[in-house]
Amino acid sequence: MFQAHINVEYCNSVKSIKYICKYVNKGSDMAVFQIVQNSEQNNRNDEILMYQMGRYINSNEAAWRIFSFPIHERKPAVQHLAVHLENGQRVYFTRDSARKIASEPPENTTLTAFFQLCQTDSFAKTLLYVDVPIYYTWDKTRKIFQRRKQGMPEEGHPEIMKADTIGRVYTVHPNNAECFYLRMLLHEIRGPTSFTDLRTINGYLCQTYREACQRLGLLENDNHWELTLQEATLIASAEQLRELFAIILTKCNPSNPKQLWDAFKRSMSDDILYQIRQTNPELTIEFNDDIFNETLIRLEDKCLAINNQALVELGMPAPQRNAFSVLNYEITKEKSYNVNELLEYIAHNKPLLNDNQKKVYDVIMYRIINNTGGIIYLDAPGGTGKTFLLNLILAEIRVKKHIALALASSGIAATLMEGGRTAHSALQLPLNIAEQQFPVCKISGKSGRGQCLKQAKVILWDECTMAHKKSLEAMDRTLQELRKNSEIMGGALLILSGDFRQTLPVIPKSTPADEINACLKKSHLWSQVQILQLTKNMRVELSKDETTAHFAKILLQIGEDTYPTNQTTGLIELNSDFCNIATTENDLIDKIYPNFVQNYTNVEWLFQRAILATKNNVVDDINFNILKKIPGEERIYKSMDTMVSSEESVNFPTEFLNSLQVPGMPLHCLRLKIGSPIILLRNLSSPKLCNGTRMIVKQLSNNIIEAELISGKNKGQTVFIPRIPLISSELPFQFKRLQFPIKLAFSFTINKAQGQTLKYCGINLKEPCFSHGQLYVACSRSHSSRVTRGI
Numbered sequence: 207m208f209q210a211h212i213n214v215e216y217c218n219s220v221k222s223i224k225y226i227c228k229y230v231n232k233g234s235d236m237a238v239f240q241i242v243q244n245s246e247q248n249n250r251n252d253e254i255l256m257y258q259m260g261r262y263i264n265s266n267e268a269a270w271r272i273f274s275f276p277i278h279e280r281k282p283a284v285q286h287l288a289v290h291l292e293n294g295q296r297v298y299f300t301r302d303s304a305r306k307i308a309s310e311p312p313e314n315t316t317l318t319a320f321f322q323l324c325q326t327d328s329f330a331k332t333l334l335y336v337d338v339p340i341y342y343t344w345d346k347t348r349k350i351f352q353r354r355k356q357g358m359p360e361e362g363h364p365e366i367m368k369a370d371t372i373g374r375v376y377t378v379h380p381n382n383a384e385c386f387y388l389r390m391l392l393h394e395i396r397g398p399t400s401f402t403d404l405r406t407i408n409g410y411l412c413q414t415y416r417e418a419c420q421r422l423g424l425l426e427n428d429n430h431w432e433l434t435l436q437e438a439t440l441i442a443s444a445e446q447l448r449e450l451f452a453i454i455l456t457k458c459n460p461s462n463p464k465q466l467w468d469a470f471k472r473s474m475s476d477d478i479l480y481q482i483r484q485t486n487p488e489l490t491i492e493f494n495d496d497i498f499n500e501t502l503i504r505l506e507d508k509c510l511a512i513n514n515q516a517l518v519e520l521g522m523p524a525p526q527r528n529a530f531s532v533l534n535y536e537i538t539k540e541k542s543y544n545v546n547e548l549l550e551y552i553a554h555n556k557p558l559l560n561d562n563q564k565k566v567y568d569v570i571m572y573r574i575i576n577n578t579g580g581i582i583y584l585d586a587p588g589g590t591g592k593t594f595l596l597n598l599i600l601a602e603i604r605v606k607k608h609i610a611l612a613l614a615s616s617g618i619a620a621t622l623m624e625g626g627r628t629a630h631s632a633l634q635l636p637l638n639i640a641e642q643q644f645p646v647c648k649i650s651g652k653s654g655r656g657q658c659l660k661q662a663k664v665i666l667w668d669e670c671t672m673a674h675k676k677s678l679e680a681m682d683r684t685l686q687e688l689r690k691n692s693e694i695m696g697g698a699l700l701i702l703s704g705d706f707r708q709t710l711p712v713i714p715k716s717t718p719a720d721e722i723n724a725c726l727k728k729s730h731l732w733s734q735v736q737i738l739q740l741t742k743n744m745r746v747e748l749s750k751d752e753t754t755a756h757f758a759k760i761l762l763q764i765g766e767d768t769y770p771t772n773q774t775t776g777l778i779e780l781n782s783d784f785c786n787i788a789t790t791e792n793d794l795i796d797k798i799y800p801n802f803v804q805n806y807t808n809v810e811w812l813f814q815r816a817i818l819a820t821k822n823n824v825v826d827d828i829n830f831n832i833l834k835k836i837p838g839e840e841r842i843y844k845s846m847d848t849m850v851s852s853e854e855s856v857n858f859p860t861e862f863l864n865s866l867q868v869p870g871m872p873l874h875c876l877r878l879k880i881g882s883p884i885i886l887l888r889n890l891s892s893p894k895l896c897n898g899t900r901m902i903v904k905q906l907s908n909n910i911i912e913a914e915l916i917s918g919k920n921k922g923q924t925v926f927i928p929r930i931p932l933i934s935s936e937l938p939f940q941f942k943r944l945q946f947p948i949k950l951a952f953s954f955t956i957n958k959a960q961g962q963t964l965k966y967c968g969i970n971l972k973e974p975c976f977s978h979g980q981l982y983v984a985c986s987r988s989h990s991s992r993v994t995r996g997i
Contacts, residue, residue: 282370285339288315289375289389292401314349317392323351324397329366331397336373336861341366379856387415390424393861394844423908426846426931426944431460434909434928435470441905441912442926444477448501450910450926452508453890455520457930463521475501499526510535512891514634514655536654537661540609540625548605555598562742563595569738570599573699574664580694581735583670583726584703587762588986590740592703593622596666599701600624608663615672615704617889617896618961621918622668627892629667629677633684638935639676640713640724647684660688664699669961671704674711675729678702682731694734702726702735707765708986709957709979714936721978754990760784765982777974778981785985791970795832798968799952802835809902812883813916817953817968818984822869824973829950836879841906843876845929845945854939863941868934872945878903884913885951885958888930894920898958900951901925911946917962956984964988 263271271277290296295315299307314322320338323330330338330351341360342351357367375393378386391404398404405411405418412418419425431454438450451474455463475497483491502525506517514536518524559567570582586592596612600623603610613620613629620626629635632655634648649656659665667673682695689696711724726732743758763769764778771778780787788794798815805811819825833840847863849855864874872887886899894915901913904924911927932943953968956975960983967988975981 282372284372284374285344286316287320287335287339287373287375288317289378289385289392290315290317291385291388294385316344316351319344319350321398321400321403325399327353329363334394334396335392336375339371339373340368375859375861377856377859380852384415387419390419390860391415391422393864394422394424423844424846426848428461430909430929430944431458431466432469435466435473437907437910438926439470439473441907444474446924446926447474448505449508449891450928452505452512453895453930454928455517455522456509456513456515457888457890458928459931464523467522471498471501474505478504503527507535508891510654511539513631514649514653536658537609540604540611540658541607543604543625545605545607548601551601552598552605555594555601559595559598560591560742560744562740563591566738566740567595567599570701571602574599574603579697579699581700581702581731583735583737584701584740585705585737586703586740587705587707587743587765589743589758589989591742591744592740593619593668594744595740596668596701596703597624599664600666603663609658609661611658611662611665612668613666614668614961616669616961617886617892617898618917619669620896621893621899621920622961623666624919625893626668628889628896629673631889631892633677633681635677635680639680640674640711642676644683645676645680646687647680649684649688651688656688659685659698662698664701665695666701666703668703669708670702670726671706671708672711672960673726674724675726676724678726678729678731694731705765707979707982708960709977709983712957712977718978751990757784757990761982761985764985765979785969788968791828791972792831794968794970795828798966799832802832803837806836806881809914809916812902813900814965815967816951816959816962816964816987817970818956818959818987819953819970820956820973820975820980822867822955824970825953825955826867826873826949828953828970830877832952833877833879833882833950836881838879838881841878843878843946845872845874845876845943847874847941847943850933850940850942858939858941863943866937866941868936870936871932871934871943872947872949874943874945876946876949878906878911878950880904880906883916883951884911884948885954886927886948888932888947890927890930890947893918894923895925895927898961900962901948911948956980959983959987962987 288295293312295312295318297307297312316338317335320330320335323338323342329341333341338351342353345352354367354369357369360366360368375389378389380386388401388404392398395404402411405415407418407421410421412421416425420427434454435447435451438447442450447470451466451470454460454466460466472493475493478497478500479491479493482497483489502517502523505522506525509515509517509520516524566584572578573580573582584592584595600610600612611632612623612626613632614623614626615629617628620628634655636642636645636648639645649659651657651660670678681700685696685698686692687696689698691697706725706727710721713720713724716724722728743755760769769778786797788797794817798817799805817828819828845864847860847866849858849863867873870887878884880903882903884901884903886895886897886901889895889897896918899915900917901915903911904914905912909929913925913927915921915923915925927946927948929944929946932945932947933940934943953970957980964987967984969984971981975984
């Protein structure tokens with residue numbers, strides 16, 4: 207249309223800033239030129255002349271500049287906003303005017319004018335400092351804010367006009383502490399009328415702005431962990447309190463854990479004292495060192511289970527027990543399964559194996575009995591009874607007091623296996639494993655976990671297709687070192703199970719080729735893998751329903767890329783034969799969550815359903831829309847965001863860090879109500895609190911959240927979730943977010959849903975699938991077209 211080359215720069219992420227700023231200001235093209243006659247004398251290479259630089263402007267650019275058309279423009283407008291302490295305005299004067307200026311009050315700044323505006327304007331009382339330029343203009347002459355006369359009317363306030371002007375408060379270095387905290391308050395408190403009002407929190411006048419930030423919960427300090435445990439002592443049992451303290455020790459790195467122990471050791475020991483008094487009713491028994499030592503032993507057991515760390519490594523006093531018992535905690539745990547329960551489980555479930563499962567079972571058990579190491583991969587599409595078979599194999603090994611380790615790539619899959627743990631935490635895999643050439647697991651041969659891996663008869667790894675190929679290679683190197691055996695996996699038998707039709711390893715900013723190259727099939731170890739298959743769909747067999755069979759058939763075609771696609775778009779078109787089609791997002795919500803207000807208190811009803819989407823922003827919108835339907839007060843928890851390197855704090859203001867929505871991290875502003883479902887975003891305490899565990903909020907306190915588990919083998923148990931520090935590696939800089947590691951779970955992403963089973967599943971495809979296996983994963987969460995709805 208324009209018959210010209212038009213360069214449009216879209217600044218879509220923080221990583222683009224440097225490129226954009228440099229590109230739009232680089233100036234005209236430069237050229238090296240020389241005009242000479244064609245002769246041998248002039249053909250000599252004159253380096254000085256060759257380096258003469260000339261400015262070249264073509265005719266189009268010359269005409270543009272002659273007519274004084276703009277070279278570039280910036281939109282929207284940015285209003286700079288002053289920040290200073292009380293009576294800390296900048297004053298400009300000369301030698302001659304110094305006395306006169308000193309005798310007069312200082313001129314208004316945008317900050318003092320904002321305070322004055324909030325004293326007289328009721329609408330301004332509802333605004334943050336940075337929002338004022340949207341509705342008011344700054345009169346530089348009179349030094350006041352005035353309401354806009356042009357623009358779009360504000361919803362609910364037709365007399366108020368708004369524009370797209372952006373307010374930006376000048377940055378302050380953290381070394382200028384009080385001004386830094388004042389600036390932080392201006393981004394949190396609406397409509398302050400003075401500096402004094404700004405540091406008045408809930409009717410209490412704080413002496414400093416730092417104290418005000420502290421009272422608002424905007425700053426992190428060790429007092430936070432003390433308040434967390436104080437709240438927990440009011441509602442948690444001693445066992446739950448020990449579990450919470452173990453999570454704080456292993457995940458939160460408090461600076462003085464011994465002080466926390468001394469303050470709360472009695473509360474953590476209540477149940478032990480009670481048990482001893484019940485056993486010895488004739489004696490008067492009070493708290494003593496023996497009781498506290500037993501508490502420390504139980505606490506250390508939890509820390510070892512969570513992060514393989516003894517208390518002495520965490521800055522705590524070591525319990526009085528021999529080193530042998532600490533070393534063998536992992537081994538004792540893996541050999542402590544109830545034999546009678548295992549025999550009963552085997553006797554009941556082994557006859558239920560179908561022919562296909564029995565064949566796979568016999569092959570695996572033959573290799574276990576004959577101590578034949580190596581790798582087996584069990585290919586198992588959804589509904590073929592993979593988890594049922596794996597649990598039976600685990601029981602067969604454990605009943606003979608052998609060690610069988612159950613690992614999974616996802617937290618949900620780990621909770622479905624007895625004694626299951628996520629592979630990442632159990633193997634201590636490096637966080638940046640994709641960037642390392644020859645990674646190894648961070649496990650010492652002298653540790654309890656190292657001893658456990660040495661003695662393992664078999665290792666099961668479910669949902670292995672989600673793992674990076676370097677995870678498998680790191681495990682191979684580690685087992686060879688630990689077991690002093692150069693055979694593959696150190697001579698141990700590794701059983702991998704999964705479904706390559708599902709999502710592959712997540713590689714940020716990658717191409718499909720990058721994802722495929724990272725999957726296990728591209729590992730040099732794959733050529734030595736024995737492949738077994740489960741093909742018979744048990745859901746179809748048990749239901750005896752033609753609709754379910756048709757659904758399973760199409761689902762397999764989607765997973766194997768044999769389902770017909772649109773010739774024009776290349777996309778799969780789902781019709782009403784496969785799933786019920788919703789017309790709008792609200793229609794989808796109503797179909798998956800019918801009669802919501804009457805049913806949301808039913809835990810089983812909530813657990814059976816969810817809406818899946820491809821991207822987090824779509825998920826967040828759905829969650830917030832449904833949350834509004836829950837009656838009751840909404841509680842807002844704001845994260846504490848800081849730069850890991852304090853030297854970079856001035857370049858990344860707090861409000862910028864607050865605005866970041868990083869995949870896998872909780873939002874800065876977490877909105878919750880009692881009764882809302884939530885999903886865990888981090889492994890806290892395997893196998894009970896794994897990444898992907900779903901819960902229902904039972905109580906909302908200032909520093910802890912009480913929730914009830916609604917998934918996994920610990921379903922129905924009450925847990926307490928603290929804030930934990932989270933550091934993202936997704937950005938070109940590192941920042942820390944202290945927040946509850948959860949998000950609402952009316953809806954979650956398709957990747958997060960892998961391993962989940964839903965009775966009623968909604969699929970929102972307004973944003974299309976963008977990586978291998980996402981559509982297959984979304985559709986395979988339920989078992990029938992009658993309970994699957996899409997938009």
